[in-house]
Amino acid sequence: MNCLQTKGYFSAHLEDTLDNQTLKQFESHIAECASCQKEYDRFQASVKATQQLPEIEPSPDFVPLLWQRISDERTKIIPLWQRLSDLFNIPKWAIGGVLILVLACAGTLFYYDDIFNTEPQPDNRINLTDNISTEKNINTTSDQIRSNIIDQFFPQSFPRNIGGSDMFDTNSNQPMQQQYILKRVSYTTPTLAGGL
């Protein structure tokens, strides 16, 4: 074993992972080569110096600031493709293709939803008060599919109450998707109704 080869085994010897034969060759070279011996001593000392670097303590506001940032991120409007690109770590052009496909599927769903919806459409001239509410719980099959699509792209792990005091409430074990209320566009808009 020459000097260069010996240096190549410094870490393996230090971590005791050399096989018996290599170990013998390494140690016999070190025993007779003063230069390698000195280099190996320095090697061990510098590894020790790295391992003994003092640990850095996080600042006390690290966690509160993190939650603040998460909360800010939630309210920030990020383009969907940017969001997906970040999330899946894939190029934006690929997201574009997938997005078109998803929109096409969603469009088809909406289209069939209207065709097969046998419920009578609300008459905006007569029945005003019943349709004022714009929020409706999920109850139809197609709504369920849509919500599944939304769930796929918007992590259900985004709590609605980020940053609020409920954040650290350990008693709250409610699954997050139950906290979502999907906004559904009403067929009758209150402004139109009010005008008539």
Next chain:
Amino acid sequence: MPETDDELMQRFQKGDADAFNCIVRRHQKPLINFIARFTGDRDNAEDLAQDTFIRIFKAANRYKPGRAQFKTWMYFIARNLCKNEIRNRGRRDRYRVDNVITNAQTSNGNEDQIDLIATAPADASFQPEVAIERKELRRATQNAIAELPEKYRFPLILRDIQGFSYEEISKILELPNGTTKSRINRARLMLKDKLKPFMELL
């Protein structure tokens, strides 16, 4: 027995934000240390560590427990953010790294550098000369690490500061095991040469 990272992530996936808070509290310190040692900048390290946790928060529902170790995934994200950060810093950073040693020797280095070496553990048998020498060595070590090329710096920090196994490092850095081993040995040899002037202190 404390909950594993996987158990916490599963709780978080079910909507328990407190579980994510536990993850953050558990990993904030090693993560900040990793980033600070890599970038040589303590203040920015906290921002980058927060960026890492935000990425994890956003991608949490895609995490598959048991498939990859949580830590490996976290450091993989952190490493990519560090690389982006270094790339974005560009020339400014290169200039700074060039000046780190000069600053250290004039004992007038910037705040971050001082911060990175000043948090030494208290010593009962306090000797001013020894303390100064140790501080010098710490400063030199930090600067020598910051001077290493990225491909050597990452594995060295993961091994000698974070204490990862070679297998874990290979996963984080997406390298074959043999390459990881040889890079760590090479990094240590480079560090040894850089620290030569300080070796008499040891």
